[in-house]
Amino acid sequence: MKNTSLTNPETWVSEHGDYLFQFAFVRLRNRAAAEDAVQETFLAGIKALGRYNGKTPVRYWLRGILRHKVVDYIRKASREVAVDETEGKEILDSLRFKAFGIPAQHPPEWKFDPKFAYEQKEFWEVFYSCMSKLKDTMGQAFTLRELEGWSTDEICKELNLKPNNLWVVLHRARTQLKSCLEANWTAP
């Protein structure tokens, strides 16, 4: 039995569509995939409406369904995109470790003060935009590790990555995110 007294699916698209799309887009970085995930979420929500008890706001209940859809998409995409084995070596070279694993140079300093930036509302729009630009395996690994809190083993299994490659992929994602933030954020 569908429980429409607690929420009306006819208003879902106008009330929660944009929010859920933004949630999916920053994780999938693909407009078509994010739109499909939102549509599938709403359809799954209608089917599961009988189990919705109103304890959680409907937006978060739908977001819980969407989270699973997003992971399904990442899983599917990771099977379709082969991991470039040479990438790991290139990143390792870019870190410029000398003999015995000692780095040759200091990591480049932040070009802005992150503590101050995190207090600015406008900063999060830039942060969102930069996270949305992380592509392919790098974006998928960053999403699962940082946004979804998955363990190293789980990510390696799902993305078909070797543990030795994951850390370089995550390092590269952070470096790219940092560069993008520095290029696009101007402190007020």
Next chain:
Amino acid sequence: MIACKQVAKALAEHRYYELPWWRRIPMFIHIRLCAMCGEYHQQVIDMQRGVKCYLEHEDTGDIEPACRLSDDAKKRIEAALKEQQ
């Protein structure tokens, strides 16, 4: 003593506080003694704090990014929902 490369690998791959104590102690000593790893560690922490703050803002829905569901997608989804109901 562990090498800088091992510290960078561990920091990139895991959250520092999630590491078991027998990996955290030598790392802690290394980070305190090595300026370069100390800076790298701080940058990783700054980034992780940024993601945590972002997730809090995402929860409250007070971020207004430029990207939204397109009108076409809204119409298509509404049509699919009507059909399903």
